[in-house]
Structures are given as C-alpha cells and as structure tokens.
Amino acid sequence: MKPKIIIDCDPGHDDAIAIMMACQLTEILGITTVSGNAPLDLTTDNALLLTELVGLNVEVHAGAEKPLLLPPRHAEEAHGKTGLDGPSRPKVKRSANSSDAVRFIIDTVRDNDDVWLVPIGPLTNVALAVQQAPDIVERVAGISIMGGSATVGNVTATAEFNVWADPHAASIVFSAGLQPFRMAGLNLTHKFGIDEQIITDLRGINNQVADFAADLFDFYLMSYQKRTRGQRVPLHDPCAVLAITHPELFEFELRNVTVETEGVYTRGMTVVDQRGWGDQPLNCEVAYEIDRDRGMQIFLETMETYTVS
Numbered sequence: 250m251k252p253k254i255i256i257d258c259d260p261g262h263d264d265a266i267a268i269m270m271a272c273q274l275t276e277i278l279g280i281t282t283v284s285g286n287a288p289l290d291l292t293t294d295n296a297l298l299l300t301e302l303v304g305l306n307v308e309v310h311a312g313a314e315k316p317l318l319l320p321p322r323h324a325e326e327a328h329g330k331t332g333l334d335g336p337s338r339p340k341v342k343r344s345a346n347s348s349d350a351v352r353f354i355i356d357t358v359r360d361n362d363d364v365w366l367v368p369i370g371p372l373t374n375v376a377l378a379v380q381q382a383p384d385i386v387e388r389v390a391g392i393s394i395m396g397g398s399a400t401v402g403n404v405t406a407t408a409e410f411n412v413w414a415d416p417h418a419a420s421i422v423f424s425a426g427l428q429p430f431r432m433a434g435l436n437l438t439h440k441f442g443i444d445e446q447i448i449t450d451l452r453g454i455n456n457q458v459a460d461f462a463a464d465l466f467d468f469y470l471m472s473y474q475k476r477t478r479g480q481r482v483p484l485h486d487p488c489a490v491l492a493i494t495h496p497e498l499f500e501f502e503l504r505n506v507t508v509e510t511e512g513v514y515t516r517g518m519t520v521v522d523q524r525g526w527g528d529q530p531l532n533c534e535v536a537y538e539i540d541r542d543r544g545m546q547i548f549l550e551t552m553e554t555y556t557v558s
C-alpha cells in the first residue's frame with residue numbers, strides 16, 4: 250500500500266520534482282503551500298500548476314504568508330522570480346481550495362490514520378498545526394522533512410534555507426514529539442546530485458512531465474552552478490519523499506536535533522548532537538547516506554510512468 254502523505258511545500262524546482270515523484274509513489278491527500286522560495290501567492294500558483302501538469306486531483310491549500318516572527322525571505326537566486334523559472338508555463342486554470350492550510354493539515358490528520366507529513370519548505374504551517382492541535386502529534390504516521398544539516402549550511406555557513414527562513418517554526422516542529430522524525434538535510438542531499446546527464450535522460454523519455462522537469466533542471470543547474478562554482482547540484486526535496494517510500498536507500502542515525510533561533514552566526518542551524526552519548530532525547534532520524542544511483546533510477550522510472558501527450 251502506498252503511504253498517505255500531505256506535502257507542505259514552496260515550489261521551487263526541487264519541490265516540483267518531489268511532487269512529480271510523490272504523485273506516483275505515494276497517495277497524496279493534499280498539498281499545502283508556504284512562503285519560502287517565493288512569496289506565497291507564487292508558491293501556491295506553482296503548486297496548482299504542478300497538479301494540473303501531472304493530473305493530480307487533490308486539494309491545494311495556501312498557508313502562511315510569512316514566518317512566525319521574522320520577515321519573509323525568498324530564494325530568487327536559486328529558483329528565479331517566480332520560484333519556478335525556466336519552463337514556459339501554461340496559465341493555471343484552478344485556484345486554491347482555501348487559504349487555511351493549517352486547518353487542512355489538522356483535519357486531514359484527524360480524519361485519516363497513518364498520514365505522513367512531508368514538509369519541504371519552511372516549517373511555518375506545520376508548527377502552527379501542532380501548536381493549535383497538539384493531538385495530531387500522536388496521530389501521524391511520522392514526518393519526513395527536507396531541511397537542516399548535520400554539516401554545512403547553504404544560506405549561511407551553518408544554516409539551511411528551510412530552517413533558516415523560519416527557525417522559530419522549525420524549533421517548534423523538532424521539539425513537538427512527532428515520531429518517527431526523518432531529516433534529509435544538506436549533509437544528505439548534497440550526496441543526491443544531478444548533472445547534465447539527467448537532463449539528457451529526461452529528454453529521452455518523451456512525455457510532457459519529463460520535458461517540464463528537464464526545462465526546470467536547465468534553469469536550476471545553471472543558477473546553482475553560478476553560485477556554487479560548479480559543484481554538483483543537489484536535488485534536495487525528493488529525498489524527503491524517498492525517505493518514506495524507499496527507506497532502504499538511506500542510512501539514518503538517531504540523534505538529538507535542536508534548532509538555533511538566536512545565534513549571531515548560527516541562527517537557523519540545526520544542532521545535531523553526534524556525540525553518541527548523553528541523556529538528551531533522540532528525537533530525529535538524521536539521514537547520512539543515500540544510494541544515489543538507485544535513487545536517480547527510481548526518479549527516472551517514475552517520470553517514465555507519465556503518459557505521453
């Protein structure tokens with residue numbers, strides 16, 4: 250049976266790929282959007298566009314317009330002005346089902362057994378949901394996030410974008426007691442890199458979803474490599490989906506993870522206690538290794554399952 254999930258996202262090139270994969274590999278109960286890579290109206294429009302592209306008939310609910318305490322920050326340098334620059338985009342026909350993503354998350358978890366939360370943007374909506382309805386903590390099947398890092402950051406030396414953008418929300422979510430709690434941070438996603446070959450492979454598939462993904466990658470590779478001086482380009486958000494659907498591809502370690510909300514140099518850092526001793530709660534399964542080749546093969550196979558049009 251496919252796992253039931255709610256995707257909380259800020260599309261975003263890699264969010265888009267995560268949705269395309271989740272559409273085939275999971276049962277998506279709904280998509281919620283958050284301010285992150287781009288302002289909320291754009292991430293919501295992008296999520297709606299993606300549901301139309303992949304033929305996914307689920308509700309889309311817009312969520313938080315800004316982080317809990319900080320002003321909104323976006324990632325135009327990585328994802329362009331629209332959050333999904335690159336492909337030419339058809340006009341979106343549908344609109345969001347509501348602007349209350351938090352209500353949708355709460356109701357869906359209460360009404361369904363074994364729902365996984367899959368946040369792949371800043372954690373504002375999920376933090377508000379567990380604050381407003383603490384009972385959902387016990388009800389979920391688990392949470393699998395893309396965010397944080399056990400090593401380097403990307404926005405700063407120590408902070409990863411999704412946690413950095415709303416560290417107060419991340420702190421609430423990491424300490425809420427959600428279990429299992431899987432973290433695909435930068436230390437992991439940097440091992441799930443894409444290159445020109447993947448674009449060639451996508452172009453060879455010949456369906457409109459794969460073509461759209463290839464157009465996304467053309468932009469994403471170019472913008473990423475400009476900033477990182479040619480390093481391999483990590484495909485972050487799909488790792489949070491694969492961590493549920495294909496956990497055997499990963500090596501996880503149970504760790505205590507807390508979020509720095511105040512530090513002058515470290516705000517937004519996930520502090521991963523790697524000592525392996527002490528009595529701090531082991532609240533997080535931190536992913537350290539991924540079978541990159543098998544993961545990419547699964548990605549390409551899911552893209553092949555879309556019908557040609």
Ligand code: BDR
Pocket residue numbers: 261262263264286324327369370395403409410411485486
């Ligand atoms: C994360 O930030 C965003 O730019 C990506 O979509 C991903 O979720 C990586 O730091």
Ligand code: CA
Pocket residue numbers: 258259260261263264286369370486
């Ligand atoms: Ca994202």
